[in-house]
Amino acid sequence: MRTSTFFSSALFAATALAHGNITSPPARQPGAAMAQICGNAAVSAILADGTGPLENIQSNGAVDCNIFLCKGAQFADNQNLVQQFQAGEVVDFAAQLPIPHEGPANVSIIDTASNTVIGNPLIEFDSYADENLAVLPPNNTAFSVQMPADLGGACEVAGECVMQWFWFGTAALQTYENCVDFVMV
Template sequence: MFKSLLFMALVATVSAHGNITSPPARLPGPAMVEACGQAAVDSILADGGLPIESVVNPLDSCNLFFCRGALLDDNIDIVQEFFSGQVVNLTSQLPIPHEGPANVSIVLAATNKILGEPLLVFDSYADENLPELPANNTAFSITIPDAGSGVEEACVEAGDCALQWFWFGTGAQQTYESCIDFVIVNTDDTTATKRRSTRSRM
């Protein structure tokens, strides 16, 4: 636990090309070291918003194209509770902009596929040629799909789904991802707590 918190503190203080800062997104930790290798994690610790293409020497067991390789086991204490129809405010930091498309989607962890349609789409995002980035590039919101969309059934336990921010800088040819782990809760259940998957520990 201490090691995981230390990793998170280090990532939060380094420079970045871009990432999600709120709600808290997955960060590297000991489980990612095991899956991706120390060199890969060290490169992310050196730049918290490092593009996927610049991660150093990832192991074959490292799935960089889902949450940039970060794992639920290192982030179980920051799993969010959302409900159908909830508006979720997100904040990103973009110290180094690169124009290109971006989206926010619910992604199924088992398949790394988007559930339904993207919740938010930017055809042009973080355009470095603008004198100032639009406010909605760094502060925006999405709405969790209503009941009947399949989200309630698919996102039951921590690790089933992630809210993934995806951005591709076309000129730079660089890919950025941040993931927010969440579960769907019933708004009538006032005692609901985060349901944590044990599958990754079996």
């Protein structure tokens, strides 16, 4: 319990200093399973800047640690965050973007075993979080996606799929992502 409270408190504090993240639905967080697989330095990097770029996360080099899949955050640490969705359901997202970096972004369903996209992106932005704008468009921080009607039997088991928010700041050359664990019911 103390470790979980520490991770949650530290991640909340780090989020205030971060570049951008998804605040709803709940995204995967680092924890003990991630530390075991990716190393304490990877967890510490996320706790220091919870939504900083993937390029700032240094893993221990273990084959099982994939920083480019949910920042290395493991399903084992996030089983209590699994969402249930139905085909056609509209899912509202909320994002914080305190430091914008213009570039493309999308939300896609990812097969976690292969780290590949299932189907088409649920939403795409050719230009997202443009730091040259005085005010970001409202759909950069509040947008909705519709769950696909048919995933071919995929995503029925928790941990099998995530909805991944992916954003690449082209001038900053920085990659951001968050993952939402879900099952289709």
